[in-house]
Amino acid sequence: MISPAFASILASGRAQFNVRAVEARRRFPSLDMAAFGAFLHDSVDPLVVAVAAAAPERVGGVTLAAYDMALALVGHGLAGPAAKNPFLNTVWRELAPQFAPLLATAPVELLGMLSNAAIHLCTVAGARPAQWQQELAAVAPQVGSVVQLRAVGQVLAWRAGVAHFRLGALAAADTLPQALALAAFGEPGAQWPQVRAQLLDYPWRGNADGREFGAFTGLGGNFATPPQVRATKDGFIVRSGERHYLLVADAYGAVLHGATAQEFEQANAEMPSAVRLEGTTVHIGARSIALDLPAGDITIAANAHTLAITSPWTHAIRLLPLA
Structure with a gap:
């Protein structure tokens, strides 16, 4: 009824x-x-x-x-x-x-x-709609207009795993009352300029462990063959078989977009001096991380904030924060 x-x-x-x-x-x-x-x-x-x-x-x-x-x-x-x-x-x-x-x-x-x-x-593969709904409902009493709803919805979509929304979401958060922006990030009582600066400078803020992305297509994953990666300023160009992708990842999630073979060839294959691989251990500055991969053929690529690790023995890409 x-x-x-x-x-x-x-x-x-x-x-x-x-x-x-x-x-x-x-x-x-x-x-x-x-x-x-x-x-x-x-x-x-x-x-x-x-x-x-x-x-x-x-x-x-x-x-x-x-x-x-x-x-x-x-x-x-x-x-x-x-x-x-x-x-x-x-x-x-x-x-x-x-x-x-x-x-x-x-x-x-x-x-x-x-x-x-x-x-x-x-x-969006990997997005968390239920989280977006829950967090948006939590701030609903503070949302005073449709314009504010659009902005906070974008912020919370980023936090729910839509990684390529990052810069747009930060710009949207700037249009919100500071209390609402901070509530959207779960940090009431903080200062928005400081929180914003940290989020802008360091995509892995709040996630020190990084994440693993990708799996075999036969098991519902993204890659038909073990992927290879090269770094770009904001992500990684991935090659798997004859297909190419742009992988964007941060503390909240990872998203895959289409890319081209030319973009893969033009992507950066150089490594920061602070990163090196010895056997099955990767060293990031003073940190040493043992990898659960067979020795040999491990490949690493890095941009300013993220290290990507691949191997011919896995369809997954391991993503580690550099800071």
Whole structure:
């Protein structure tokens, strides 16, 4: 059963809603009305209830906007019980109601923004959508506008593993009130200029152990053959078989993009003087790290902040902070 608030709006505008549904079926011939009804019940109703409590005078307009957007999302197969990834359903059901005051004033912008973010996060291998949702819900009471929501959403997407968002996220954080920016990074009480400078200068801030990235494609991984890497200023160009990639990694995650053979050939093969490999031990300044790889054929590459380690015996790339 849907809530009384939602049921009342649907009943009072039945003719209008029916016209919209008929038009949507023309635009989306495969639109499953049973799936649409389920999405209304499970994911639209909670946000209608939240707006009815926060701004009852606006609940009608919000419902109409949500209804139209729901038709399109279900029509495209992005929402509803049969959606390839159910995260968008969850965002509407659990996250959008946390922003009821903003939803009341800008339903199309807010639902569009959250929907696009949910869809994008689920396309980034290694991203952590559940973390993004949880952290965004935690700062919801401090978000005072759709503009702020867009900025903090970008910051939290970076923190949830979308590593190539790093510079854009820092720029977005600069537009936020300092208290909100610090809350997004889980550092209330700190000073934003200092935190920002550290994040900008050192991509591995808060992660001294680094990370391992990649696996064999036959096991759902990224690489058909053991990868080779060369360094660039902001990441690594990776070659695996005939394919080439740009790997961007930092404290929060690692993301793979397409690259070219020419970019691989032009990438840096030189090593910083502070890094050296002896047998199965890599030395980074005064640190020594024993590698769990067979001796011989271990290859290392480094840029200003990250060391990448590969071997013909593994499909994974070991990424270590240099500082």
